[in-house]
Amino acid sequence: MPSATDSPQINPFLPRHLGPSDEEANAMLAHLAFPGDSLIDAIVPEAILDRAAMDLPDPLDEAGALADLRRILSQNEVKKSLLGCGFSNTVTPPVLQRCVLENPGWYTAYTPYQAEISQGRMEMLLNFQTLITDLTGLDVANASLLDEATAAAEAIALAAASKPKGTTAFISETCHPHVIDVVRTRAAASGISLLVGDPLSFDPSEIAGLFAVVLAFPDTLGAATDWTQAVEAIHEAGALAIVCTDLLSLCLLKPPGEMGADICVGNSQRFGVPLGYGGPHAAFMAVKDQLKRKLPGRLIGISIDSQGAPAYRLSLQTREQHIRREKATSNICTAQVLLAVMATGYACYHGPQGLRTVAGRVHEIAAAAAAALTEAGHSLHSKSFFDTLTVTVSDAAATVAKALELGFNIRQIDTTRVTLAFDETTTNDDLKASCRASMPFLGPRRTPRPTPHFRPSSFELPTS
16 A cells, blocks of 8 residues: 555645555554554454455555546446335426535535524525425424434334333334334334234224334325324324325325324425435424424524524424433434425425426326326226336236336336336336336236325316
8 A cells, every 4th residue: 555655746645635654653653662563463352353465456546546436337227216115306406406405505514503603504494394394284393304214213212202101113014115124123122012014904902002103105005095094093092193205295195184193204305305326315204283392303493583583593402412412302313404405495496386286297197107007907006196106017027127128227016016106307208118118017907995185175287
């Protein structure tokens, strides 16, 4: 490995970034009375110390490393994702990309503890909270959380704190797989008994110690089920109802708050935030008013300054680490503030009617695909959907392979079912090609679930 002093004029990266030179390292080791490799011998147990030389390629300078990475990346075959599962392609408005996503004034932001220098950021975060409460139909939202899976786990923790005698939580098997996995891990670490099952056959009155039930709307297979009656049964059993949702779908569908849900979680990625290989994306949590003091994460409120003018501040700070330390309910959320601002900017850019138009276009594409697949003889999992269709085919693996040939990644559920999840970037050509992938693999017909539960003031599909 070259030292930090090798060819400083030719390659300034080395002395700037590789730390001390060999001479400086030897001087420090001599001062500690551990010359050469003796410091490693003294620290690392012999049982795990590997003295064999590492088989590494020749070192590269910065320019060489970047060139090699470009060469490797150029081998990727980029497919269009129709995988869904809580992640969708989106169109980032250029003004947001240039002025927010690529602006260090926004992307270096930290939790705004100093209100006097953070008014702009707090205003955007308050707008995020307002966006979430408007769409979920609940009273209070935070700004923001890490991702949908950990937000669901945080919601169960909140429910456990609100129902201290509870011992058991239930989560629908139709939540996204990563949500179930994270919730299962967190429940085991917290001593919570977790049940995973079919919410349509689940009777909350039969479960002793039940304190929380997690439902999905729409679920991972695309079905959008009105859970109003189920929530009533959950409340009668003395438990809280938690709903994992897709934020864009709530521009058209009945919000969880109107179903009676106590807590609603999800992520805001499809509001203008690029996929980013799965993250980072800002999650959210909204709750009924009586649960607000247990709400994790930042909470922005409006106060007045010394001149009597409106001023933004962090509210209920007794929940925060810098106040209560180990008793704080805040969690790992600071890193997602940029993505919450991006989602807020996307909503402001489009406005309420613009968001409904985007959501309407997405549903229109999914409805067109449903009609084409049904006409071709395919069976759909549900007639109640927003953007995701689960299709029965004779050979799911072959269908996925065919989709790859046509330039799409689709999701395989089991040996006879695949899902197609559409988004605002889906074109008519994409629609035709993705449907063609499954046409050779017709499967048995199946009785669909009920029709969608749209708001009474249903949207109008765009004419173009």
